[in-house]
Amino acid sequence: xxxxRITLAVVAAPLLLVASACGSTETPSDSxxxxxxxxxxxxxxxxxxxxxxxxxxxxxxxxxxxxEEVNAKGGIKSLGxxxxxxxxxDTQTTPDQGATQAQAAVNDGVxxxxxxxxxxxxxxxxxxxxxxxxxxxxxxxxxxxxNQRGYNTVFSNVANTTQAGTGWQEVIGFVSKxxxxxxxxxxxxxxxxxxxxxxxxxxxxxxxxxxYKLLSDVSYQPGTTDFSAVAARMSNSKADVLMTxxxxxxxxxxxxxxxxxxxxxxxxxxxTGGDSAQILKQVGGPADGTITTIGPxxxxxxxxxxxxxxxxxxxxxxxEVPTRQSFSGYTSMMFIVAALEKAASAEPAKIxxxxxxxxxxxxxxxxYPSPAELKFTAQGTLENAxxxxxxxxxxxxxxxxxxxxxxxxxIAYGGGLK
Numbered sequence: 486x487x488x489x490r491i492t493l494a495v496v497a498a499p500l501l502l503v504a505s506a507c508g509s510t511e512t513p514s515d516s517x518x519x520x521x522x523x524x525x526x527x528x529x530x531x532x533x534x535x536x537x538x539x540x541x542x543x544x545x546x547x548x549x550x551x552x553e554e555v556n557a558k559g560g561i562k563s564l565g566x567x568x569x570x571x572x573x574x575d576t577q578t579t580p581d582q583g584a585t586q587a588q589a590a591v592n593d594g595v596x597x598x599x600x601x602x603x604x605x606x607x608x609x610x611x612x613x614x615x616x617x618x619x620x621x622x623x624x625x626x627x628x629x630x631x632n633q634r635g636y637n638t639v640f641s642n643v644a645n646t647t648q649a650g651t652g653w654q655e656v657i658g659f660v661s662k663x664x665x666x667x668x669x670x671x672x673x674x675x676x677x678x679x680x681x682x683x684x685x686x687x688x689x690x691x692x693x694x695x696x697y698k699l700l701s702d703v704s705y706q707p708g709t710t711d712f713s714a715v716a717a718r719m720s721n722s723k724a725d726v727l728m729t730x731x732x733x734x735x736x737x738x739x740x741x742x743x744x745x746x747x748x749x750x751x752x753x754x755x756x757t758g759g760d761s762a763q764i765l766k767q768v769g770g771p772a773d774g775t776i777t778t779i780g781p782x783x784x785x786x787x788x789x790x791x792x793x794x795x796x797x798x799x800x801x802x803x804x805e806v807p808t809r810q811s812f813s814g815y816t817s818m819m820f821i822v823a824a825l826e827k828a829a830s831a832e833p834a835k836i837x838x839x840x841x842x843x844x845x846x847x848x849x850x851x852x853y854p855s856p857a858e859l860k861f862t863a864q865g866t867l868e869n870a871x872x873x874x875x876x877x878x879x880x881x882x883x884x885x886x887x888x889x890x891x892x893x894x895x896i897a898y899g900g901g902l903k
Contacts, residue, residue: 522564522567524567525561528573528599535578541600544625544813545573546799548814551814555569576600579606580605596619602626604627605680607621607623608628620639622818623817627643628679637865645866656776669725670724671725674728674731697726716747719739727754727755729755736760754898755776761777762806772877775876779809791850792852792853816853819849822850824839825839827843856868
């Protein structure tokens with residue numbers, strides 16, 4: 486199956502919101518859908534500190550850029566030009582804070598929520614917002630379970646673990662063929678939480694038809710910082726393919742270990758949660774050949790004009806190049822904007838209902854070259870998830886898969902020190 490074809494309801498009880506200061510007791514339906522709405526508050530419940538902040542901060546920045554663009558163009562037209570406000574709630578890369586910060590957002594009377602980079606955090610947070618009837622557009626939590634609970638208020642603007650596991654299996658097959666490796670052997674490591682276990686299971690299911698032999702798997706606890714033992718076991722496996730199923734810090738630590746302590750003979754290294762720019766910056770040459778996922782980048786075939794304008798505005802405002810999390814935050818906010826326009830209401834239940842049928846094209850918020858349209862399935866997952874794979878090659882980040890947007894052919898992993 487090609488990446489372009491990967492496919493990815495309990496009725497929420499209305500929450501009586503108690504207004505602060507004035508002692509009013511209006512419900513969202515009393516006021517939020519009226520023509521007098523001047524401001525719509527969206528909560529950004531995400532990882533603004535801690536290890537996953539490398540994802541959460543650019544995600545929040547992308548959402549903020551979308552807010553400013555919409556406001557500059559006159560706000561939400563169907564609400565008489567109501568302005569958007571993004572209010573941050575820091576989950577601190579701690580799943581326990583998912584529920585705490587989600588409750589804070591509910592108490593503040595937000596109309597919708599976006600965010601989340603850790604699946605367990607999103608799971609905890611959406612339990613709270615669902616009970617309050619508030620929609621949540623998930624920007625980064627990939628575990629299938631997020632959208633398997635029958636919640637009609639949860640929408641995932643990210644490839645889930647089934648999609649991701651299938652995608653990584655396709656990458657193994659594609660790169661192995663390009664490098665002339667038949668029946669490659671694999672050694673994996675995975676973080677032992679909802680995301681890591683689900684992704685590993687999804688990959689094993691996708692691998693069942695290919696039958697590539699799994700020589701070794703190492704499970705490690707969330708928050709692990711010393712990866713030398715994990716790296717040693719993976720290296721000692723002598724597998725053709727090394728793959729870690731974890732977070733950006735995990736991929737970075739393992740790439741450093743491979744490049745400075747070990748000499749893996751493997752020809753393919755898949756850092757599934759890795760941030761290519763950070764790995765290149767912190768590891769350099771010894772990381773050559775590392776493969777990660779990536780967002781759209783300048784020079785990709787088929788990029789829409791919106792990509793260029795959004796990227797230029799992002800760089801001007803934040804003095805950095807947008808990452809795939811930046812694009813996820815931006816498009817997640819644009820999904821909420823499309824739902825607000827369709828619902829003509831800031832009432833959470835009406836926004837949630839509208840999210841089931843709106844779509845993003847290159848004209849109203851979709852910055853990706855493929856797919857041309859983003860929309861949610863009945864389960865709240867993306868019908869087609871925009872996922873691209875990049876490889877570090879001679880100090881540059883090159884897109885290698887899918888072929889339709891590739892800038893280079895894959896090369897063999899350098900294996901760190903030789």
